[in-house]
Amino acid sequence: MTSDDAPPPQNDGWLVCLDDYVEGALSGQEMDAFEDELFARAAGARRDEDTAFFDAMARNAAWLARHAFGFRGGSTRQEVEALMASGRRRVHLMDLGAPGPKQLSAWPEGTQIVVTRVGVDLRGTTDVQVDVSFDGQTPIKTFRDCEYDPTDGALYAVCHEPLARLAFGQPRVVAQVTAVRAGQREVVGVYDARRGAP
Amino acid sequence: MANWGPMPATAATVPTDAREPSVADLAARAAAGDREAESVLCRRFLPAVRTFARRRLRAADAVEEFTQDVLLVLIEALRRGAVEDPPRLGGFVLGICRNVAHDRVRQRERREALWQRYGTAWESLQDRMPADDDVPGYDIIHLEDCLSRLSQRARDVVRLAYAEAKSHREIAERLATSETNARVLRHRTLIALRGCISERMSWEKAAA
Numbered sequence: 001m002t003s004d005d006a007p008p009p010q011n012d013g014w015l016v017c018l019d020d021y022v023e024g025a026l027s028g029q030e031m032d033a034f035e036d037e038l039f040a041r042a043a044g045a046r047r048d049e050d051t052a053f054f055d056a057m058a059r060n061a062a063w064l065a066r067h068a069f070g071f072r073g074g075s076t077r078q079e080v081e082a083l084m085a086s087g088r089r090r091v092h093l094m095d096l097g098a099p100g101p102k103q104l105s106a107w108p109e110g111t112q113i114v115v116t117r118v119g120v121d122l123r124g125t126t127d128v129q130v131d132v133s134f135d136g137q138t139p140i141k142t143f144r145d146c147e148y149d150p151t152d153g154a155l156y157a158v159c160h161e162p163l164a165r166l167a168f169g170q171p172r173v174v175a176q177v178t179a180v181r182a183g184q185r186e187v188v189g190v191y192d193a194r195r196g197a198p
Numbered sequence: 199m200a201n202w203g204p205m206p207a208t209a210a211t212v213p214t215d216a217r218e219p220s221v222a223d224l225a226a227r228a229a230a231g232d233r234e235a236e237s238v239l240c241r242r243f244l245p246a247v248r249t250f251a252r253r254r255l256r257a258a259d260a261v262e263e264f265t266q267d268v269l270l271v272l273i274e275a276l277r278r279g280a281v282e283d284p285p286r287l288g289g290f291v292l293g294i295c296r297n298v299a300h301d302r303v304r305q306r307e308r309r310e311a312l313w314q315r316y317g318t319a320w321e322s323l324q325d326r327m328p329a330d331d332d333v334p335g336y337d338i339i340h341l342e343d344c345l346s347r348l349s350q351r352a353r354d355v356v357r358l359a360y361a362e363a364k365s366h367r368e369i370a371e372r373l374a375t376s377e378t379n380a381r382v383l384r385h386r387t388l389i390a391l392r393g394c395i396s397e398r399m400s401w402e403k404a405a406a
Contacts, residue, residue: 012389015389020381021249023366025381035292035296036289038246042245042246043221043243048245055244057341058248058252060327060337060338061357063327063328069342071356133404141346144347145349145351160334160338162339163343166339170405
């Protein structure tokens with residue numbers, strides 16, 4: 001490793017080194033050299049973007065783990081009920097019901113967690129994913145490996161309010177739920193939600 | 199009432215020029231009493247110091263405490279004009295880290311005294327995570343958004359590796375795979391996350 005201020009230090013090799021270092025996978029000699037480089041980069045002319053990313057990601061992941069984020073693609077009804085009953089967070093449950101056109105109403109001021117219930121029945125399926133667009137055509141995002149409730153087959157998506165605001169604050173949001181049943185991917189339901197008063 | 203407004207901008211949302219004043223310049227200004235320069239200088243080293251700490255300490259609180267210890271000593275050195283060779287400040291800070299790591303007991307006692315004298319300088323860095331009742335900042339929401347795009351296996355890796363500080367071996371056991379595969383999966387996930395974080399959130403891009 002070399003310490004050089006000139007090139008931007010963003011590269012996969014350095015990111016991998018950071019991870020190996022924190023994990024303890026470097027030998028004593030490698031560790032000494034890494035630490036020299038780590039601080040040389042911190043003192044360099046350019047901000048060490050990789051180390052800043054790594055640091056922020058580790059802190060933010062730990063914060064999310066302590067604040068109702070399960071690192072899963074959905075929750076169960078029992079988990080949502082427990083979260084709401086705990087009273088530790090101000091939770092708003094938005095039940096979209098069965099697929100079809102929907103009119104979205106805003107949640108109360110001060111909401112911290114928004115739980116979106118997608119009322120499809122996914123029991124007996126695997127590889128559930130939700131494709132979202134703002135116009136029904138141009139894909140924006142795909143939620144992969146979504147987890148559904150084993151008792152009612154519905155999706156319970158839990159997220160922090162600012163993220164929900166970005167997603168549902170748009171004039172129109174179209175979400176298509178697909179899953180694999182008997183080896184074939186099929187469309188389970190399509191939601192066409194528009195913002196407005198109920 | 200309705201709350202459809204845009205998210206408040208944070209420092210993380212505003213693109214910044216990657217080129218900043220040199221540490222030598224900042225150190226000289228800090229030694230002359232420029233508190234803003236001192237603050238910028240400390241911020242520059244925060245990720246590296248935390249990374250150093252994370253190598254040795256597992257608990258997030260312990261990492262934060264170690265980081266505070268190092269930065270308090272650095273602030274003291276800057277204000278005393280004890281940084282003799284500012285261009286080599288990186289090595290100087292690394293030396294502080296190693297000293298702190300070598301003698302935590304002695305440092306713990308010293309920390310109390312430093313905190314009394316320089317604690318307000320550390321407070322002013324404002325680099326804390328949101329409290330339980332705070333609205334999470336853009337960086338956290340961005341990570342939450344990026345995580346939802348990963349496979350469940352990759353999300354498990356992030357949780358085990360970074361939220362729970364598990365080793366390659368422990369992650370391999372939890373995911374029923376080899377240590378080598380766990381390491382590769384961890385690195386691939388890390389690189390994928392960095393790619394996602396380096397862009398604007400999918401919702402913002404589409405709405406723009």
